[in-house]
Amino acid sequence: MSTARLIDPVLQRMEAVEREAKRLSGLIVLDGRFAPALTQETFDVENPGNGEIIGAAPRCRADDVDRAVQVAHRAFAKWARIPARERGALLLKAADRLEAEREGLAQLSSLETGNALATQTRGEATTMVDIFRFFAGLAGELKGVTVPRADGVFLYTKREPLGVVGAIIPWNAPLMQTATKTAAALAAGNTVVLKTAEQAPLAVLKCFEILQSVLPPGVANAISGFGEEAGQALCEHPLVRKVTFTGSSAVGARILHAVADKIVPVTAELGGKNPNIVMADADIERAAKGVIAGLRLQRQGQSCTAGTRIYLHDDVYEPVMERVLAAIPTFRIGNPLDDATQVGSIISRTQRDRVERYVAMARKTPGAKILIGGERPSDPELANGYFYTTTLIEGVPASSPVCRDEIFGPVATVSRWTDFESVLAEANDSAFGLAAVLWTENLRAAFDFVDRIEAGFVQVNQFSVAEANIEYGGTKLSGTGRELSAESLVNHFTWPKTVIVNTAAQ
Numbered sequence: 001m002s003t004a005r006l007i008d009p010v011l012q013r014m015e016a017v018e019r020e021a022k023r024l025s026g027l028i029v030l031d032g033r034f035a036p037a038l039t040q041e042t043f044d045v046e047n048p049g050n051g052e053i054i055g056a057a058p059r060c061r062a063d064d065v066d067r068a069v070q071v072a073h074r075a076f077a078k079w080a081r082i083p084a085r086e087r088g089a090l091l092l093k094a095a096d097r098l099e100a101e102r103e104g105l106a107q108l109s110s111l112e113t114g115n116a117l118a119t120q121t122r123g124e125a126t127t128m129v130d131i132f133r134f135f136a137g138l139a140g141e142l143k144g145v146t147v148p149r150a151d152g153v154f155l156y157t158k159r160e161p162l163g164v165v166g167a168i169i170p171w172n173a174p175l176m177q178t179a180t181k182t183a184a185a186l187a188a189g190n191t192v193v194l195k196t197a198e199q200a201p202l203a204v205l206k207c208f209e210i211l212q213s214v215l216p217p218g219v220a221n222a223i224s225g226f227g228e229e230a231g232q233a234l235c236e237h238p239l240v241r242k243v244t245f246t247g248s249s250a251v252g253a254r255i256l257h258a259v260a261d262k263i264v265p266v267t268a269e270l271g272g273k274n275p276n277i278v279m280a281d282a283d284i285e286r287a288a289k290g291v292i293a294g295l296r297l298q299r300q301g302q303s304c305t306a307g308t309r310i311y312l313h314d315d316v317y318e319p320v321m322e323r324v325l326a327a328i329p330t331f332r333i334g335n336p337l338d339d340a341t342q343v344g345s346i347i348s349r350t351q352r353d354r355v356e357r358y359v360a361m362a363r364k365t366p367g368a369k370i371l372i373g374g375e376r377p378s379d380p381e382l383a384n385g386y387f388y389t390t391t392l393i394e395g396v397p398a399s400s401p402v403c404r405d406e407i408f409g410p411v412a413t414v415s416r417w418t419d420f421e422s423v424l425a426e427a428n429d430s431a432f433g434l435a436a437v438l439w440t441e442n443l444r445a446a447f448d449f450v451d452r453i454e455a456g457f458v459q460v461n462q463f464s465v466a467e468a469n470i471e472y473g474g475t476k477l478s479g480t481g482r483e484l485s486a487e488s489l490v491n492h493f494t495w496p497k498t499v500i501v502n503t504a505a506q
């Protein structure tokens with residue numbers, strides 16, 4: 001160990017987290033314990049903040065998937081029969097254990113995702129615990145209805161758990177995604193096999209390790225592997241009775257195809273290219289803060305909810321942009337594990353290449369102008385990581401892929417507008433329909449927008465993200481199904497049974 005490492009608290013922290021990453025390397029969580037996978041192959045896990053390899057994860061294929069699903073299937077028979085509130089009590093206990101390990105989980109997540117500890121992963125770990133508690137409390141609320149029919153005829157509905165849930169998550173917020181998928185599935189009496197994202201498997205494995213200390217073996221299992229191998233095999237497995245997925249729209253479509261023949265429900269939380277519209281009468285300070293919040297700097301813009309199409313009314317364009325452009329450089333980019341860092345690194349070289357391709361495309365577009373960013377940070381300490389400055393681009397036509405595709409990085413377009421009908425039409429002229437935000441002091445305009453915008457998650461005069469009890473999901477290419485609400489638990493993690501008990505005399 002170098003002397004620098006001994007005296008620098010951030011490097012000391014990294015050293016400790018790197019040790020934890022090594023401990024979790026090469027394993028999956030199966031049947032209540034850490035286990036080696038059947039596959040002998042692994043793939044590297046990288047720290048995107050410095051490009052160093054921090055661990056390895058098993059490259060599971062169909063045989064590992066089958067073993068995990070069989071385990072979960074066996075566990076289902078018992079788990080589904082545990083009285084609902086007892087299941088809830090176990091999930092509450094799991095939440096307590098996760099809470100006790102929050103800091104370690106957050107640090108590990110920062111190490112492998114590049115998301116900053118101070119602004120993203122600590123908060124995300126808290127949200128994760130909250131989501132477990134939320135669904136734990138709802139376990140006893142999976143109610144059916146009674147239907148009046150006739151004397152002596154008892155007509156009612158009840159909700160049944162589906163069976164083994166295959167959960168597939170991305171890398172951008174793995175702790176939150178784990179809770180969203182796992183807590184809801186388990187509360188409803190299902191068991192889970194979760195496939196971690198290739199880029200960020202380790203913090204999720206640690207979550208599952210913690211869950212094993214409370215839950216019966218086989219109820220919550222986690223595997224790693226590539227999408228086309230492990231992910232696809234999980235979707236196709238005959239005993240997987242529900243798939244819950246968050247990721248790109250292209251993969252969401254592939255998953256729907258993969259399960260089509262066995263006809264199982266799919267929740268698909270997919271991409272977004274979300275409009276953030278400021279009207280002429282908006283509160284300028286508030287709207288400028290909202291535009292910044294919409295950029296999701298704490299995740300380097302790698303958020304489905306990010307407001308990446310910014311539409312500013314001509315009357316307020318200058319004052320809003322002045323504030324936004326002044327604020328962006330004040331966010332400190334740096335080592336994700338440093339408490340002083342507010343913006344970390346992009347997840348991978350591949351993803352940064354993608355961001356750079358779109359910025360290059362914008363540069364070549366006649367009339368387009370990079371207002372800020374458009375480059376890697378100059379700090380030599382960050383040269384080995386996949387850092388990129390927050391980038392705002394003006395003057396890109398609505399037809400450009402820069403305006404239409406989900407870039408999934410710190411890049412947003414800014415446009416001027418004067419006619420509300422036109423800006424609303426442009427906002428809706430998108431393949432996606434996830435989130436949308438409007439800034440106005442005019443109540444009528446606000447509700448008009450709410451009624452006519454094609455998005456599943458609509459906000460007026462605030463920008464915040466989904467959390468427990470705020471239902472989330474999109475329309476169009478942004479997906480199908482909803483998460484994080486009581487209704488999502490009932491509708492997407494159980495199936496309804498209609499029962500008629502006829503005791504009437506013939």
Ligand code: ADP
Nearest residue numbers: 169170196197226227228231232247248251254
């Ligand atoms: P991203 O671009 O954010 O990585 P993806 O949609 O490619 O988003 O991946 C999200 C998750 O879906 C990852 O866990 C990935 O392994 C998985 N995945 C990718 N392809 C498939 C597939 N064909 N079937 C099932 N899962 C897949």
